[in-house]
Amino acid sequence: MRRTLTVAAATAALLLPAGPLPVAEAGSAQPPAARWSATGSAARSAKSPATWSAREAENFWTADRMASAAPMTPASAPATDPGTGQDFDGIPVVGRMFVMKGGGAYFCTASVVASPGRNLVLSAAHCLLGTDARQVAFVPLYTADNPQPYGMFPVLRAADGRSKVWIDSRYKTLGADKGATLDVAFAQVGPDADGFPVEDVVGGNRLVTGAGYEHAKVSLIGHPASAARPRLCVNRTTKFTSKDPGIPGSFLRIDCTGYPGGTSGGPFLRNYDKVTETGEVVGVIGGWKTGGDTADTSYSSYFGADVKKLYEQAVAGAKAG
Numbered sequence: 001m002r003r004t005l006t007v008a009a010a011t012a013a014l015l016l017p018a019g020p021l022p023v024a025e026a027g028s029a030q031p032p033a034a035r036w037s038a039t040g041s042a043a044r045s046a047k048s049p050a051t052w053s054a055r056e057a058e059n060f061w062t063a064d065r066m067a068s069a070a071p072m073t074p075a076s077a078p079a080t081d082p083g084t085g086q087d088f089d090g091i092p093v094v095g096r097m098f099v100m101k102g103g104g105a106y107f108c109t110a111s112v113v114a115s116p117g118r119n120l121v122l123s124a125a126h127c128l129l130g131t132d133a134r135q136v137a138f139v140p141l142y143t144a145d146n147p148q149p150y151g152m153f154p155v156l157r158a159a160d161g162r163s164k165v166w167i168d169s170r171y172k173t174l175g176a177d178k179g180a181t182l183d184v185a186f187a188q189v190g191p192d193a194d195g196f197p198v199e200d201v202v203g204g205n206r207l208v209t210g211a212g213y214e215h216a217k218v219s220l221i222g223h224p225a226s227a228a229r230p231r232l233c234v235n236r237t238t239k240f241t242s243k244d245p246g247i248p249g250s251f252l253r254i255d256c257t258g259y260p261g262g263t264s265g266g267p268f269l270r271n272y273d274k275v276t277e278t279g280e281v282v283g284v285i286g287g288w289k290t291g292g293d294t295a296d297t298s299y300s301s302y303f304g305a306d307v308k309k310l311y312e313q314a315v316a317g318a319k320a321g
Contacts, residue, residue, distance in 0.1 A: 052154045054151065054153065056155055069135060074279055082236070087232075092149075093204060095109075096139050097110035097155075099134070099136045101133055109285070110122060111205055111281065116315060117197070118198070118199035120189075121283060121313070124287075125185040126290045133165075136155035137197065138187070141230075153189035166183055166313050167182075167283075176296075177289075188318040203221060207268060209304055209311075212305075219233070220264025220266060223263060238253050239252070250298065251299075257296045259292075264286055265285060267281045268281065268285075282303055288300070
């Protein structure tokens, strides 16, 4: 099924400060990620539009509310066969991104990406698009049995009360189809209830841009709405060029079974390290038809110059406070 937001179109919360900073590219030395769902529960406004702490996030996103959240769109052993997805125990650097939109509670998959401020999370743009997104929080390694094994990290708010999320402005203008090659978002999260930044708690994947479309071995991780645990699949990626003029561009494609609603934003990880439980993120589920029109083939916008620039804007914006 197509993975796209089932929410009325709204203006994106964009924070696009200037000031480029370095980001890893393919071949460079590197320092040591609309499959959503919804409920009808209504959210209460925070005391102040710009106030949203880890304690407030934990009080709002109770275990019951997280369990009831739906995807925005319609054993820890790795998968044994290429392309076969299996439920597994998950890894700390990947989790669920929860958000209230309208009167419903939703979630996507998201992952921590290494940054100077140690406070950036990566997902798909269609997961975080819209000024009505509120009470946004990242929960690493969420499972139904253990909803907060590493605590909760609130997506911070700017002075105007909007969540600190960076999405390419062209994605808002063009929409999910015409802008499918730009379906990437970065979000700045605050510390947990004990005051620790997310990267200090769970680590961070290294962002790699300019690495091409074809990778021999990629680990795809997502949080399906239909499963109590995350899903893992290992397979190669190929280049897919759309023949649909309404959804132009080229994308990473991976054949992995069982990635339905909830998995949007899940990372494509190259060179996964079992010791650190991190890897190089070269894509996120999204892009063509917001991730694909079947649960067994997933897509990603290409991580090239546009994603590098967006990351640099997020780093600069997070540094500015």
